[in-house]
Amino acid sequence: xxLTPTLLLGGLERGLNALLARxxxxxxxxxxxxxxxxxxxxxxxxxxxxMAFHPQGIDLLRPDDEPETAFDAVVEADAETLGxxxxxxxxxxxxxxxxxxxRGRIHLLEATRDLxxxxxxxxxxxxxxxLGDVPAHSLAEGVRHxxxxxxxxxxxxxxDVAEYVFEEARLLPGRHQFEGLxxxxxxxxxxTDRLEARLARLRRRLERGGDA
Amino acid sequence: xxxxxxxxxxxxxxxVPVEEKxxxxxxxxxxxxxxxxxxxxxxxxxxxxxxxxxxxxxxxVRPGHSVLDIAGGTGDLTAKFSRLVGxxxxxxxxxxxxxxxxxxxxKLLDRGVGGNVEYVQANAETLPFPDxxxxxxxxxxxxxxxxxxxAALRSMARVLKPGGRLLVLEFSKPGNPxxxxxxxxxxxxxxxxxxxxxxxxxxxxxxxxxxxxxHPDQETLKGMMQAAGLERVEYTNLTGGIVALHRxxxx
Numbered sequence: 001x002x003l004t005p006t007l008l009l010g011g012l013e014r015g016l017n018a019l020l021a022r023x024x025x026x027x028x029x030x031x032x033x034x035x036x037x038x039x040x041x042x043x044x045x046x047x048x049x050x051m052a053f054h055p056q057g058i059d060l061l062r063p064d065d066e067p068e069t070a071f072d073a074v075v076e077a078d079a080e081t082l083g084x085x086x087x088x089x090x091x092x093x094x095x096x097x098x099x100x101x102x103r104g105r106i107h108l109l110e111a112t113r114d115l116x117x118x119x120x121x122x123x124x125x126x127x128x129x130x131l132g133d134v135p136a137h138s139l140a141e142g143v144r145h146x147x148x149x150x151x152x153x154x155x156x157x158x159x160d161v162a163e164y165v166f167e168e169a170r171l172l173p174g175r176h177q178f179e180g181l182x183x184x185x186x187x188x189x190x191x192t193d194r195l196e197a198r199l200a201r202l203r204r205r206l207e208r209g210g211d212a
Numbered sequence: 213x214x215x216x217x218x219x220x221x222x223x224x225x226x227x228v229p230v231e232e233k234x235x236x237x238x239x240x241x242x243x244x245x246x247x248x249x250x251x252x253x254x255x256x257x258x259x260x261x262x263x264x265x266x267x268x269x270x271x272x273v274r275p276g277h278s279v280l281d282i283a284g285g286t287g288d289l290t291a292k293f294s295r296l297v298g299x300x301x302x303x304x305x306x307x308x309x310x311x312x313x314x315x316x317x318x319k320l321l322d323r324g325v326g327g328n329v330e331y332v333q334a335n336a337e338t339l340p341f342p343d344x345x346x347x348x349x350x351x352x353x354x355x356x357x358x359x360x361x362x363a364a365l366r367s368m369a370r371v372l373k374p375g376g377r378l379l380v381l382e383f384s385k386p387g388n389p390x391x392x393x394x395x396x397x398x399x400x401x402x403x404x405x406x407x408x409x410x411x412x413x414x415x416x417x418x419x420x421x422x423x424x425x426x427h428p429d430q431e432t433l434k435g436m437m438q439a440a441g442l443e444r445v446e447y448t449n450l451t452g453g454i455v456a457l458h459r460x461x462x463x
Contacts, residue, residue: 003259003262003263003266003450003451006262006265006266006269007262009265010261010262010265034298035275035298035299037274037275052295052296054295054298059292059295059296061268061269062269063269063272064269064270064271064272065272066272066274070274
């Protein structure tokens, strides 16, 4: 259906612009970028996306047979590289590795990454506007507490599962046992090779004896 | 009676004298202008925003372009075009109806859209612009109400620059008979009631449903655009063909 990508892109654009509107540093950065356009071409999944900056945010569009020269920068990458880029990997390293191709104004890509990655949302302040200061703070404290509890629970769960699997149920060998087994297997392999060589020598001797 | 007295055109399912259609359409839009946006969202369940978004994507507008948004109504397309063409470009919002143009201008000014937007009250059949003026022309849900559609398409082709694009977003004919039936029930029974409830005007919305049925289907409109001198005319059916987006290029 022709409208599904349009719907997804529209939703993404709305979400992104709503986030940018909450970031106190975004207006200055957007003002510097306003009027510029980046063409983003992903190889896998095949996707072409035009990003047009304006003082209030970003317009995301699927470009329609527009020439590359109509854009200020053209970026070609695969989804994995894009993830690395957004994760903070240096632009130069990705370009030298041949994973990322940028034509046009390279600094635009850096500015875009800064804009999206340095989003500093004052979500507690936003909650306070709706709920009032004290309830918003209690709620935020609750969410932070829940986050810490979640992290601790996850670590404990991992440790418990590991202990059960390795020590109690003995479903999997521990690291030491595993390494011991590997050493024995290597020894066996070497002994088998030696035996094979010895048999081959005996066979050669028998053949020579038969000929004589 | 002279022969010109006998020339009639359709106004919904009625036949009216050619000279009267524009005035009657104007009455419809004077009546609905204030509630136009709310009704659009209600009637289309909000999908009209996606149809318009796709139109903008297909328009290929970039900084510095001149865009004409005919029958731009309350300025949905103009607002986005104004951002895309930037301070070096310009967008002209044209509508034949004064009420709609006023609502559109107020809305855009309230949203801080200005500087590169101009407002023109104009008839699409005789556009008051020099030849080869615009890089892109859009007419969204407006062609249906024009008395002489062929003249309007010719006039648009005239003011379009060579290489420029004309995009026509308009109601069309659904391909699936089941969908067609549900759509008929919806537009002839539910739509006038919604119009009565929200905008206090059932007749205008009855006209809307009737005028959609009288509008040429996808292939006919494509032929009309080609006859007006546009090339590489193609169309995309949206939401099962309830709406179609036609695009032609002036070469």
